[in-house]
Amino acid sequence: MTLFGHRPPLFAQIGLAIVVINLLVAIFGPWLAPYDQSQSVGDTWAPSSAHMLLGADQIGRDMLTRLIYGARMTIGIAAATTALSFLIGITLGFTAAVVGKWVDVALSRVVDIMLSIPQLIFALIILGVFGSSIPVLIITIAVLDSTRVFRLARALGMNLTVLEFVEAARLRGEGLWWVIRREILPNAAAPLISEFGLRFCFNFLFVAALSFLGIGVQPPYADWGGMVRDNAPAINFGLYAPLYPALAIAALTVGVNLVVDWLLSIDARPSGAQAEM
Amino acid sequence: MPRLIATRAALGVLTLLAVSAVIFICTQILPGDVASAVLGQQATPESLQVFRQELGLDKPAYIRYFSWLFGVLHGDFGIALTNQRNIIEELWPRFLNTLFLASYAAVLAVPLGVGLGILSALREGKFSDRFSNIVTLIAISVPEFFVGYILIILFAIDFPWFPSLATVFEGMGVGERLYVATLPALTLVLVVTAHMLRMTRSSVLSIMSTPYVEMAFLKGLTRSRVIGRHALPNAAGPIISVVALDLAYLVVGVVVVENVFVYPGVGQYMVDAVSKRDVPVVQACGLVFAAVFVGLNTIADILSIIVNPRLRHPR
Numbered sequence: 001m002t003l004f005g006h007r008p009p010l011f012a013q014i015g016l017a018i019v020v021i022n023l024l025v026a027i028f029g030p031w032l033a034p035y036d037q038s039q040s041v042g043d044t045w046a047p048s049s050a051h052m053l054l055g056a057d058q059i060g061r062d063m064l065t066r067l068i069y070g071a072r073m074t075i076g077i078a079a080a081t082t083a084l085s086f087l088i089g090i091t092l093g094f095t096a097a098v099v100g101k102w103v104d105v106a107l108s109r110v111v112d113i114m115l116s117i118p119q120l121i122f123a124l125i126i127l128g129v130f131g132s133s134i135p136v137l138i139i140t141i142a143v144l145d146s147t148r149v150f151r152l153a154r155a156l157g158m159n160l161t162v163l164e165f166v167e168a169a170r171l172r173g174e175g176l177w178w179v180i181r182r183e184i185l186p187n188a189a190a191p192l193i194s195e196f197g198l199r200f201c202f203n204f205l206f207v208a209a210l211s212f213l214g215i216g217v218q219p220p221y222a223d224w225g226g227m228v229r230d231n232a233p234a235i236n237f238g239l240y241a242p243l244y245p246a247l248a249i250a251a252l253t254v255g256v257n258l259v260v261d262w263l264l265s266i267d268a269r270p271s272g273a274q275a276e277m
Numbered sequence: 278m279p280r281l282i283a284t285r286a287a288l289g290v291l292t293l294l295a296v297s298a299v300i301f302i303c304t305q306i307l308p309g310d311v312a313s314a315v316l317g318q319q320a321t322p323e324s325l326q327v328f329r330q331e332l333g334l335d336k337p338a339y340i341r342y343f344s345w346l347f348g349v350l351h352g353d354f355g356i357a358l359t360n361q362r363n364i365i366e367e368l369w370p371r372f373l374n375t376l377f378l379a380s381y382a383a384v385l386a387v388p389l390g391v392g393l394g395i396l397s398a399l400r401e402g403k404f405s406d407r408f409s410n411i412v413t414l415i416a417i418s419v420p421e422f423f424v425g426y427i428l429i430i431l432f433a434i435d436f437p438w439f440p441s442l443a444t445v446f447e448g449m450g451v452g453e454r455l456y457v458a459t460l461p462a463l464t465l466v467l468v469v470t471a472h473m474l475r476m477t478r479s480s481v482l483s484i485m486s487t488p489y490v491e492m493a494f495l496k497g498l499t500r501s502r503v504i505g506r507h508a509l510p511n512a513a514g515p516i517i518s519v520v521a522l523d524l525a526y527l528v529v530g531v532v533v534v535e536n537v538f539v540y541p542g543v544g545q546y547m548v549d550a551v552s553k554r555d556v557p558v559v560q561a562c563g564l565v566f567a568a569v570f571v572g573l574n575t576i577a578d579i580l581s582i583i584v585n586p587r588l589r590h591p592r
Contacts, residue, residue: 117567118570124547128551129306209421246419254415
């Protein structure tokens, strides 16, 4: 199997398999799940059996069904957040790099101040003021996360704006947006793609942590962080119920990290197409 | 050098001031205001008016900001909305608890992370290095609560050596406190050590590939002398910033870990306040966390100026 002209090593293949399985489950969840996500089909924390492979949760819903629906919610929110964060971060970062002057100074200072407050604490403050709902969650995390994307995009943009072809485009009289979209973006794509993987992981863990703390996704929606929280009391009876969703979170982040590690190692040793960058 | 340090410290204070303003602004952008949010549906125009005056909401925002800041500097964080108690009285003992847990974890994690990181860099490419690479990658990718629950299952259920709930109260002896807080501290140690190990390893490796280290090897110096005399003094700066970054990370990681083990610290207090939407408490806790974070970063920068002579002369 080859990908991007490279044969992924064993660990990267494991990572890819985990990511693909999770994506398929997230997309086709409702057709795969044996029950409905809010249907109670057994006793509290019923052990695993033939019709409930992973047992039941704290109010007797099928654990496997909840995990499948949870994949949709948790991965969906993390993906939407990362996409929004990249949209904001890349636009502002490239604008700061291309325009320079006071725009760059103003944006950079705002980002510096935002980065001097820990992200989790900042998110807690905003959720404490606005209350938690899915749109607020996505916008809050996206805006906080875009500060990191901004820094990377600005640095990449800075290196590119001084090159001849960008200057040529400017002298031709192309507008700001055209320069960003046609000259800067294609040349900054490779590092941004591996960064997307890392930011996705981070946002995914962030959503899971907030839901675990009880201020992320609210019931009745199934999501992995919230499922860990709801099933946590089971652990005092020696039952492993909260470990299934926690394991799902852990597996996906490890998977994405393994893939990103490999992508970064390709970037680091240029060959063929990468060398021209 | 003293002047440079003073400048950096002043910059830290300025950052803290900006952070306090940001936190204050965040709590002001709510459509409506705190009074209508708290009173909710039952609000009549009269009761809103009275409540607003009680909270001082009838004054302009910048006056409220300065009176809040002035209060904070005198140790007055205001009154909690939910139980009408003085915030500082609840915050202070919890702050000491959190500090206790974080220092407990830091004392174990810093030598372990830095030591293993250096060791791993020296054995680059060997089996132990590749093994630690995979183990630490897994440890930093899994959520803190996953590590916490695994530890509970191992050391509180399967081998009941430690309690699964870290309940501490006033008048508890130090030894007993250490015993009760072992599992939460261990959770933080595992996560932070893994991160510190990776960062230390890469900063030592980047020093090891510089020309002057190669020169030292070519002169025929022994490996231990090259590392002790040439590599480590130059790696000290980056390692100090790694340690500070991880201590700052520890302060935030504490929020989740305290909630796993029901440990009565600032993190638990803050999350509780967020779910009840008790804005003054959220504001106070947020400021405390941000202050510790900014403080640690400032100290790290000052320490790197002291250990690295090249930073003493500004460009």
